[in-house]
Amino acid sequence: SAVISQKPSRDICQRGTSLTIQCQVDSQVTMMFWYRQQPGQSLTLIATANQGSEATYESGFVIDKFPISRPNLTFSTLTVSNMSPEDSSIYLCSVAHQGSYGYTFGSGTRLTVV
Amino acid sequence: AQKITQTQPGMFVQEKEAVTLDCTYDTSDPSYGLFWYKQPSSGEMIFLIYQGSYDQQNATEGRYSLNFQKARKSANLVISASQLGDSAMYFCAMRERGYSTLTFGKGTMLLVSP
Numbered sequence: 001s002a003v004i005s006q007k008p009s010r011d012i013c014q015r016g017t018s019l020t021i022q023c024q025v026d027s028q029v030t031m032m033f034w035y036r037q038q039p040g041q042s043l044t045l046i047a048t049a050n051q052g053s054e055a056t057y058e059s060g061f062v063i064d065k066f067p068i069s070r071p072n073l074t075f076s077t078l079t080v081s082n083m084s085p086e087d088s089s090i091y092l093c094s095v096a097h098q099g100s101y102g103y104t105f106g107s108g109t110r111l112t113v114v
Numbered sequence: 115a116q117k118i119t120q121t122q123p124g125m126f127v128q129e130k131e132a133v134t135l136d137c138t139y140d141t142s143d144p145s146y147g148l149f150w151y152k153q154p155s156s157g158e159m160i161f162l163i164y165q166g167s168y169d170q171q172n173a174t175e176g177r178y179s180l181n182f183q184k185a186r187k188s189a190n191l192v193i194s195a196s197q198l199g200d201s202a203m204y205f206c207a208m209r210e211r212g213y214s215t216l217t218f219g220k221g222t223m224l225l226v227s228p
Contacts, residue, residue, distance in 0.1 A: 001161075031214055033214075033215055037157075041220070042205065042218045042219060042220045042221055043159075043205070043216075043218045045215050048214065048215065090157045092157075092159060094159075094216075096214060102149075102161055102164060103149070103161070103216060104161070105151075105158065105159035106158075107156070107157065107158045108156075108157035108158055108159070110157055
């Protein structure tokens with residue numbers, strides 16, 4: 001299965017600023033997924049990132065707030081823009097295993113907005 | 115309606131005992147996959163076990179087994195011989211045919227005491 005390096009692991013940010021989270025995969029993958037996990041909650045899919053096309057966002061998430069880049073088959077970034085305390089969450093990237101059923105997750109980015 | 119239901123917000127078990135974490139699911143698709151993930155306090159998501167809807171036998175992975183009852187639409191995780199390191203949040207998830215992503219339940223917090 002793929003190995004994902006996600007950075008940063010945690011950050012404390014001022015409201016109104018933006019943070020870019022990076023995920024690097026050790027192999028080429030078609031689809032990458034970005035999730036948000038609010039405190040004490042389950043994982044909610046933000047968007048699916050495909051290389052060479054715009055990300056597909058889930059209901060309740062918009063590109064202006066969560067722009068995503070996918071420049072190649074091993075890398076993606078998620079930016080949390082114009083942050084407010086409500087954006088304090090764990091953000092996780094994930095990839096589907098090629099040729100099998102599983103999913104691998106990055107180690108997560110624990111974001112606190114003050 | 116929720117697609118994945120985990121009715122136990124928290125579970126307590128003593129070290130070396132077995133514990134069952136409940137998961138029920140809802141789908142009309144005959145082809146689906148069920149997953150269990152462990153999330154320690156560090157935030158990473160660790161894949162534990164997978165059960166396909168057409169699998170004839172219950173999945174097992176070391177101390178983890180999945181009690182799959184298709185007619186009842188339940189996929190309970192059984193952890194045998196609990197260890198202190200098993201203390202974590204546990205999520206049940208499902209992937210349906212035609213969807214590339216996972217749908218997660220709300221999770222169960224497991225605490226293992228000495």
